[in-house]
Amino acid sequence: xxxxxxxxxxxxxxxxxxxxxxxxxxxxxxx
Amino acid sequence: xxxxxxxxxxxxxxxxxxxxxxxxxxxxxxxxxxxxxxxxxxxxxxxxxxxxxxxxxxxxxxxxxxxxxxxxxxxxxxxxxxxxxxxxxxxxxxxxxxxxxxxxxxxxxxxxxxxxxxxxxxxxxxxxxxxxxxxxxxxxxxxxxxxxxxxxxxxxxxxxxxxxxxxx
Numbered sequence: 001x002x003x004x005x006x007x008x009x010x011x012x013x014x015x016x017x018x019x020x021x022x023x024x025x026x027x028x029x030x031x
Numbered sequence: 032x033x034x035x036x037x038x039x040x041x042x043x044x045x046x047x048x049x050x051x052x053x054x055x056x057x058x059x060x061x062x063x064x065x066x067x068x069x070x071x072x073x074x075x076x077x078x079x080x081x082x083x084x085x086x087x088x089x090x091x092x093x094x095x096x097x098x099x100x101x102x103x104x105x106x107x108x109x110x111x112x113x114x115x116x117x118x119x120x121x122x123x124x125x126x127x128x129x130x131x132x133x134x135x136x137x138x139x140x141x142x143x144x145x146x147x148x149x150x151x152x153x154x155x156x157x158x159x160x161x162x163x164x165x166x167x168x169x170x171x172x173x174x175x176x177x178x179x180x181x182x183x184x185x186x187x188x189x190x191x192x193x194x195x196x197x198x199x
Contacts, residue, residue, distance in 0.1 A: 005178035008061060015185030022186045023199050026128035029119040 034108045042108060046101035053094035053144075054184050056087050061181045065174060080156055088152055095144040099137065106134070126194045133190025136183045147176045 004010040064087070068079065106112040111130075114121045118135065119128030154161040155170035 003175065005175050005182070008066065008178075008181075011061075011178050011182050012185070015182045018182065019186040019189045022129070022132050022190055023197070026119065026125055026132060026190075027199065029128040030123060030125035 032110075039105070039108055042101055042105045046098060046105055049094050049097040049101055052090055053098050054188065056091040056094060057177065057180055057184060060087060060091070060177055065177075084152070084156055085158065088149065092144050092149050095141045099141045102134065102137065125197070129190045129194035129197065133187045133194070136187040136190070140180045140183050140187065143176045143180055148173045148180075151176075 004014060064079065064084070068076070071079065103112065106115050111127065114124070114127040115131040115134050117127075118131035119125070121127070151169040151173035153159045155166050155173055157166070161169070
């Protein structure tokens with residue numbers, strides 16, 4: 001299977017997904 | 032310990048300027064140089080490999096170092112270093128959690144720059160002696176870690192900027 005990081009578009013999509021996860025985690029920590 | 036607001040301001044500005052240098056060059060490498068290389072005629076490729084890329088990597092790695100240095104100094108001067116490094120678990124604040132997670136992404140990225148990307152680029156670009164068969168492997172490793180940093184740069188920048196004015 002191709003590494004998703006070989007695609008620049010997929011890298012950006014994964015970065016946006018990780019950003020959403022980060023906001024949710026930060027909200028969870030802040031209660 | 033209380034610090035002069037002007038000194039705090041100066042350190043913050045140096046942190047931001049260094050960060051623009053670092054992430055600007057990271058995005059140049061990933062959005063411009065790497066995708067354009069296959070389209071460049073072979074006789075012109077040495078201009079990139081021997082002149083442009085080494086200069087980019089110089090400012091890139093020292094930009095990374097000074098961003099981290101001024102960022103850590105700024106957090107320490109503000110008395111928030113512990114709260115941010117604990118990603119908000121120490122004070123339960125959303126701002127500390129956002130900046131803290133972003134800070135850890137930035138630290139991982141700086142580690143990748145200095146201890147993975149730069150050593151592998153030195154081999155790939157022929158800056159250090161290495162067998163020819165090691166070069167493609169090193170170039171691929173450097174590219175994938177550079178892509179990892181591009182991925183991490185999105186939440187890292189968002190966390191740094193949006194922590195204090197997040198609509199969420």
